[in-house]
Amino acid sequence: MPLPQTLNQEERKDLLLKRRAIPGILMFSMIYLIAFAIGYHINAVILTIALMITLCLLQVPVAISLITAALLGGLHSGMDMTSAIAAFNDNLLIGAQVGLTYVMIGAFAVAVARSGLLDILAHKIASRLDLREGATNKGVKWIIFLTFITASAMSQNLVPVHIAFIPILIPPLLGVMNRLQVDRRAVACVLACSISASYLLLPTGFGAIYLNEILLANVNDVGQAYDLTATASMVPKAMFLPVMGILVGMLVAVFYTYRKPRDYQTVPLTDLHVEQSPQTLKITQLVTTLLALAVALICQLKFDSLMVGAMIGFIILSFTGIFRWNEQDDVFTEGLRMMAQIAVIITIASGFSGVLSATDEIAPLVSATADMVGGNMALGAALMLIVGLFITIGFGDSFASVPILAPIYIPLAITLGFSPMATIALLGAAAALGDAGSPASTITLGATAGLNADGQHNHINDSVIPTFSHANFGMLLFAWIAAMLL
Structure with a gap:
């Protein structure tokens, strides 16, 4: 019709x-x-994740897609509705804890923004625009991309606010990007690939948690029964090639897939104010802001808690007058509003992963993969990476995937004859594949939170699909090569 x-x-x-x-x-x-x-019998894990992806692609809200797919997958595995709901609810506490952390780092990020540092940065970039007819401004475009890459790396390894910087840094620059006709899908890929590459390669901040406390710890815990021992120095070396695959994907997105200009409508939120002077930043404000960032990092490392570090940083900024004492509630509420959707989806995603675990069909899925391999190392590496990609898409969290995959992947890799370095690369990459590009991933949710500030960036079509295709395919290929060479 x-x-x-x-x-x-x-x-x-x-x-x-x-x-x-x-x-x-x-x-x-x-x-x-x-x-x-x-x-x-369709494996319940495959059915659940496939249904979740299908619903998301049909533009059903991510939260509803996760809940619907989880409950139907639980029913398919043999659970009754009461058991499926219980499995979903029992795991919500973990997500709620993570969600609370994101709310706190959101409040801290808003407090840092009140110092005026980001306003000055946005004005500096905007002032470089040549507004005359026919001006290309290519230099400004690359400055923006470089700024996003630098901020992404710092957010994982130096100032651990994860994705909370995105809704703060990007909205003031949307007007500049509109003038430059920058395709926001390219920006989403830059953010996703830079964030992923940072914590997968550099062993500080979030990288220390993933590489040392999760990946290395699981390799040694499971590997001790097979005389496999890994050291901290081996992990970044093993992950180097997989990370290069992510960076290649980012370059493809910027220089090929999304290189052409794309028109966006300039709305009041993103209007350029190049002629206006930004607020001045006093030396005391600068010192205070840097002090708060340093103390937040130290506390996060000392207490192993992002929430505590962000809270102490927030308190320092409020006590030192970066914003007025009676504005604390407003600043915190603004951070809460900014991170609310992400916190809710993270919480629901934990319930979703709880149902996947309760089906008891993750181990059979991985075991079936092992049975298909035989003694073929090349096929084994490829299937391990693909299954890891599929599982992590459902979880949306590479940190949670490592402990699930390690008990089966490490014995399989040793049986097939992979070296310790190749085993680390396979497990680390298999768990990370699908994090960038999952509808429930904090990385894609964060990109959407910043780029959709004016309502012109769709979460699934403009964040999930572009980041999935560019961050994962290159990493899958390079991780396979690493497994065969190391």
């Missing part, structure tokens, strides 16, 4: 999406019913 001619562009897109959703859901249901009819 043709679309009515009276509809505007947005209404036509919405109606087309609704029409496509019905056949998509019917096809998914038909495949399931056919498999059920012939007595073929």
